[in-house]
Amino acid sequence: MRYAGEKKFNFWTVLTLILLALFLLFVIYPIGMLLAKSLFAGGQVDLSYFVKFFTKKYYWGTLVNSFKVTITSTLVAVLIGLPMAYLLRNVKIPGSGLLNILIVISYLSPPFIGAYAWIQLLGRNGFITRILNAVFHMNFSGIYGFAGIVLVFSLQSFPLIYMYVSGAMKNLDNSLNEAAESLGCNAFQRVTKVIFPLIMPSLLAGMLLVFMRVFSDFGTPMIIGEGYKTFPVMLYTQFMGEVGTNDGFAATLCIIVIIIALMFFFLQKILGKRFTYSMTALKPMEAQTATGWRKFLSYAVVYLVTFIAALPQLTVIVTSFIGTINGSLFTGEFTLDNYRNIFAKGNTSAIFNTYLFGLIAIAIVLVCGILISYLSVRKRSPLTSVLDVLTMFPYIIPGSVLGISFLYAFNGPPFLLGGTVLIIVISLSIRRMPYTIRSSTAIIGQISPSIEEASISLGASQIKTFLRITIPMMLPGVLSGAIMSWITLISELSSSVILYTSKTMTLTVAIYSEVIRSNFGNAAAYSTILTLTSILSLLIFFRVSGSRDLSI
Template identity: 70%
Template sequence: MNTAKKFNLWMGIALLILCFFIIFVVYPLILILYKSVIDPESSKLTLDYFTKFFARKYYWSTLVNSFYVTICSTIIASVIGLPMAYVLRSVKIPGSKYLNILIVISYLSPPFIGAYAWIQLLGRNGFVTQIINSIFGVKLDGIYGFAGIVLVFALQSFPLIYMYVSGALKNLDNSLNEAAESLGLTAFQRVRQIILPLVMPSLLAGSLLVFMRVFSDFGTPMLIGEGFKTFPVLIYTQFMGEVSTDDHFAASLCVIVIVITLLLFFLQRYIAGHYSYSMTALKPMEAVEAKGSKKIFAYLFVYGVTFLAMLPQLTVIFTSFLEVSGGAVYTGNFSLQNYMNTLFAKDNNSITNTYLFGICAIFIVVFMGIFISYLTVRKRSYVTEVLDTVTMFPYIIPGSVLGISFLYAFNKQPLILSGTALIIIISLAIRRMPYTIRSSTAIITQISPSIEEAAISLGATEFKSFWKVTVPMMLPGVLAGAIMSWITLISELSSSIILYTSKTSTLTVAIYTEVIRSNFGNAAAYSTVLTLTSIISLLIFFKLTHNKDISV
């Protein structure tokens, strides 16, 4: 009888959480699929919306543009991230610990902030553009278009490659490298024939994640794309356009992007599962002192790339203290005007909303993340396997698609949530929950079930053993994942820009709208607040985990 109760208790919790995800993930996505194949007038099945997309070059060319941008950005990010990881692991670089933190910070910052910062530097009236124009007597057209989008995405995405490859190099046994050296292989040959094949699975996995992230981002191409339109921008304009909108056509576009991202996700899982090497670092790679030209090259490369990665953050922090005339023209004087206009403005709740929504979302993330990870590891069943799969959907699905699906699903009875803070909190929570689930699952696999069994043998119930013994032991991993979830959710734009109202605006939405309005001073102040929040959160992460770096 007790066994049945225990089984029913855990099964009941699993079913409740599964129902939550069915309501807020599965149902909205099914509704998108339904809208994409139903004629609103006749209510009959139709593929006209998909035909419309593939029949007109104006539409399908945006998909080609997205693949073009994404492939180029991923290749450049890999070309930068791979040598960065190798050099920082193999060569003693002064301040490498802090360089690593700066690289991670540059990744955690929203891509559209990088786009805005590069407009300040290399836009038509950017600081660097003006200097070049005055010195060489030319008139540069700015960073806009394909080249600018690729630059922003590559510099913003290479840290992900860096973290994946760095994690693989940490587990690499250096005796293989030394054996190759004793056989007469040069340093370049050793890297090409020994190290690169061993880290290739991690490189491919990281590259696919970069591909998915870049492909689904709309903020950067929206800001600096100008005539170069990408697929996410098309989705946004079809759903939120000021001139004309088509919900059913937008739904068909969402279905196309869901199919593409699902294929990419399963490809990433396949590569991770079938092309990974089990490496045990009996003799880990150690950084050595470089000499001569190798030392100069290593220093210039590492410091130069890190500087370029952090340049957007440094730019927005610097410009946030510059006095602005008319919103977009800098007078050259230092002032706190931008902070007075943002932090202390009346009826401005973007900053408080960001922290309030973020804290509420984190509570949901931590609470559910603990139960989901425990259920999928300790209480495996058909239900928990389905739950494990469903919880990954928000990680795969682009934020703009999730936002659109929420408006389709919760803009009418029986559950009206559109325009409320709750819809943004839920979207943030389910979008970023996989980070906490992953870290929680990793730590619970390291906790022996015998500890729980010992507590039960002393008279504790199974649930009490879980709550009093297992959860406290899980907390370090849970909190680490929660902090990473926090950093990413306060930087979320794709879903928030679709779901927000004037009362539920967040920092990312405020930054985006200020840039669109050319209020660059206000945008810089908001961006600085967001950047400092991310830095402080990351430092707390390092303190809690006692890690010097983040590797995947």
Template identity: 70%
Template structure:
């Protein structure tokens, strides 16, 4: 009796599974273990969880995070929903460019928005100074709860916009026309027909916004001041200068992982429950607005777009202003900030960002193609498990993943802490889902008969995959890879945990300069990152031949 020879696809599956077990499952398991084990006597204990829930100083940060997240999500929905409806319903001049600007505002890291709003509405901000010149008014800045909500709402509404816009794109306008012919007014049509139809997409986008805002620590760290959120507590417990406690930080990580996993499965459940098929036999066509509708729609769309882009415009403008000591602007234009950043002898953050990003993208593309092919063309229990594991780093907050990786590979057989490799691995597993998603969609559009024809002509399965499938998949894969690239060069949450002086990236450098109040250098770094994201997005549009990003 001869044993069946293992296929190359089984080998690929096992190797990739081992990779994710080593760099995802094992670090998370270790974090869970540390959260329930006493470091002295090595016995099981729930003391760390008791410590958290037993002291208001700790559990109030969780309440603060939920307060910020709920308010930010609601405001993002209140902005994103009408933006999507107006741009789909009315002919707005330059709507193509408005759509691009909205996407750019979303792709920029949230903490850059926080830094830019400090320049505008901080204690010495430009707008703050104008407000305080008015008689009887003293405005202390946007610090605290209101500032955090402002930044998160403006940063997150594009996600709602993209989801709802995609739903409106597939909606049959005959439903709306039928209601109008029956005497239903414009507001009632939106409330009774359009809103229920886009509700699944609205809920899906809102839950993703909720997860994104809840796990972000950069924005509350910069402008929260006395208003401390849960991610900030995790960071200070693990990386703070005083009173750090790795095991207590591990218990906090377990709490946040449990919350984000609950939200993720809630989103999946709601998507299945509210999903329906909608065929746009007569898609919505934008009409020309008249009268007050025209004025109101133009003011809202252009106003929101301008405010959303204001942080990027502020960063670019201030990067060309001369500073004294890095913090005080003289009002004169200069290239001093770029000289201090681009030509600094001990500055490797710009090179590291592109080098680490390109290395991570290579891994993302190769693994993304293989994983998507295995899950679609070679379905099995192992490939299903692999598909689930690839989503975990996307769901779990970056700071938690950073802490888990650092704890796991700081000693023992494999020591990666302080190396470029651990940052590249973190970026790879964090941002791979974008490429996997686009690759899976492309494979679904390619008929299996194409591969079967190649095999019937004598090619092996792997040769057919390499010479037929990969070239056909490449345009879609590259589009997903560019989106992965844009998000990974903007990654802060895990990089701030894993970096050393020699492996600092642009996001870490920006954060460090803002903390040191060296706003000139921070603006120059931010401009470089922003322009890189814009150029990458334009390349994405060129490859996909589509300037309308919707989900």
């Protein structure tokens, strides 16, 4: 949107160039370094690393394992999330508001915390394992490997399907459902022939996010997978073991991950456009009171699934107050020793760093997100279009790949940022910025340009109008999105575990390190602090947004 007398090269153009330069430096340059290390050796094109990967089953077998885990977990998440969204939207369930919060919290906590909690419940010496073996005289040795990974990922990911589908169903016009009923369709036919096709775009979007989250996570397979190695685990171990001698192969693995991620991203875009429907809910669907066996079944499914999803968080909180022997064996006695350990001198840096880095990163995300969304909507040009595309790359690239690319790009001249606070903050900001940009773009699209035009016609400059009119109108929605970005930001592990040093350790890295060292008491205490922070942030989100509905 260009006003009369506005020059082509102005403040907004300069701002676009600055933001474009930042994304070129912190997104394209690191990816370019990965590509160069994987394709070139001695100044010539060398595909030996790719040949090494595809000719040795040890390497490509982990990719097959990842696809098995990812596809299975995504399908199970859909099988759980879809009915949950339907039941909570269409059936009056007592305490549905609390259930919604519990479901969201189970999604917001890092997956590897769920893996740790399920080990406490269903591991070799887990609480449920001991009960099963004692009561049924079984010899159950714990849920590890493929089954354990799928269990954790499915329960961690179905809330995302639930939120997307629930949001889509909120916008459905119930008159279509009533028309189908009047034409003789039963409840099953109405769901499969009317509701399901209309929510398909949202379901595909949710499935893509689940797929990318599961495919790129290495913490869960590392903790509960044991001998079942997935691609991210192999990538992490190869990088950590070979960074000084054969970093070209680690870069090649990163490029393979990026290619796979891009393929599924564009596939989702194509399918989304193919199945897209536009609808205004003149008569929204309303929850009905169920009776008889439908009431019993609906209540049983919703309460049972919610309880199982929230069980890892409850386990972590309870075990944080139970004493341990040498950190690994729980005594069964309630104590505050675990908290005394983590709050001892020198052990609080991870907590302090998490809040400090998170606040700095979210401030950067807020400022850049507002500016980029404004430029993309109000100042459309070839430059802003390129900027808009570049902002999507961190959304696609897995965190571990971003962390490795940052080390390759900024661990030596001319940009020596490795081991600093700055590289952690930048990685956190880059990782979470696409979410805020997309939400801000949607918000500014709802603000009529005539309001800004009226301000300019009364003598205010464009910059003053932007600061005094546009930003205040955007702020409530942007702040709500920023709080949600904050919750996911403080739970980030994939990039932080690669970039951290002893001075820049965060809560997620501290939890992961304690679990790997079998210091379960300390891990539970750290996890409880992170969980309570997420809950408090979620309550603030509800307060700011004025809503109890977290559907997407």
